[in-house]
Amino acid sequence: MKNITPRERFYGGSIAILVCMVALYIVSGIYGEEGLVGALFSHLHTVSLVGAIIIFVIITGTFAVQNKFYKGFRYGRIYATVMSKLEQQLLDAGYYQHDKAGRIRLPKITLTLSQDLTSGCIRIENCIKLDRSLEDLDLSAGIGKYVVERSYGAADRNQVVYEIYDFRTANSQIFNSFREYAEYCKSDEPYRLKIDARTELALQGMLIVGQTGTGKTYSLYGLILQMLLKPVTYNLYFADPKGSSLYALGQILGIKTNAVSVDDIIVALRAFHQKMMERRHKLQRYLADQIDADYRTFQMEPFVFVFDEFASFMGVVKTLDKGTRDQINVYLRDIVLLGRQLGFFLVVCMQKSDAELIPTALRDNLPIKIVLGMAEPTTYQTTYGAGFDPPKRIFDIGEGLIHAPGFGSKPKICAFPTLRFDIAQAAKKLRKE
Ligand SMILES: Nc1ncnc2c1ncn2[C@@H]1O[C@H](COP(=O)(O)OP(=O)(O)O)[C@@H](O)[C@H]1O
Ligand SMILES: [Mg+2]
Known part of the structure; x- marks a missing residue:
């Protein structure tokens, strides 16, 4: 016999009784009235009707309450x-x-x-x-x-x-106009970013990994617009070694540090690091009597270094002299280690996160980790840890997994929204003169 659940047993049993009651009601209605037997049937007629109503109320009531x-x-x-x-x-x-x-x-x-x-x-x-x-x-x-x-x-x-x-x-958030997106981004939280309808996170270092065309740069557009719509000024630095879309957006936005060549990127990193050290100096005085405070406590402006196609930069760095290489590693390491409290963050996009492409210490210290689209098992493992099982589903463009502090051991699914408006036009409106 097929096993039945307790729920099915309850409803099955109750409905069977209800059916019996209704049958009794009908049958007792046919015979009726005359003599002792007739009186008995007419009595039964009433009793079965009342019984049927009570059982019906019990069944529907239980069903309604049980299923909220x-x-x-x-x-x-x-x-x-x-x-x-x-x-x-x-x-x-x-x-x-x-x-x-x-x-x-x-x-x-x-x-x-x-x-x-x-x-x-x-x-x-x-x-x-x-x-x-x-x-x-x-x-x-x-x-x-x-x-x-x-x-x-x-x-x-x-x-x-x-x-x-x-x-x-x-996962199907679509914004048809910049106004609609601006409305969605509007929040009283100057230091938090929306990833999608379900995930909102504190501004932190971020690693976005995914093969070409999975929506990495596109996801940056949304995040950058969001940052520029905040009530507090976000100081943005861009690095796009391929000189493509991020660079173009930087030009429209009038971003002062919008680096393409490796030399310019190194200069940008140095300047960013320098700013961070200045803030560290300043904050140290404030922090003397407030140990657990950070830049947010003093409503300071965040600085974000947005780095697209990071691996292509690191590929060139490998060929440079040791002094320069070490210098770059110090900048990057300092930013991820000290930046959190000081309000300086690195957002890195790359196609794979293998150790030869990104220093492990840097990768491990970028708290928000996103893998977009379908990635190779090694990408999931280098991003989320060796024991991570790749997901059993197919990700579309702009969809993938996200992990951030407080998520527990496993990443969640995320999907960056689709922006169905002219991003360049929107950027023009946000341009800082
Ligand atoms: N969230 C998204 N919603 C809709 N279309 C997207 C999304 N992300 C990316 N796309 C589309 O995919 C294309 C490639 O995305 P892109 O960000 O350039 O990929 P990547 O930087 O990973 O190579 C974009 O030009 C855009 O048309
Ligand atoms: Mg890209």
């Missing part, structure tokens, strides 16, 4: 579908026990969905008696329009947490 229809009809409908699919999946995978009466008992499942229904969180009670690990279970196949993004054991080890999201809607 009080949070809205769509919420309830999706909740019911996902829950029943989940239970069926656990059952099929053998994640259940029998109670004393021999009935099936499933682990306790809690499901919470975001109000806009694009994401949610499933928590499943861990059961030590089950020898297989719940964390290995791939739920994505069985939860309708949602896919599991990350799963991990809860801090107390009693539950396994699955973060889910709707892969059709969560």
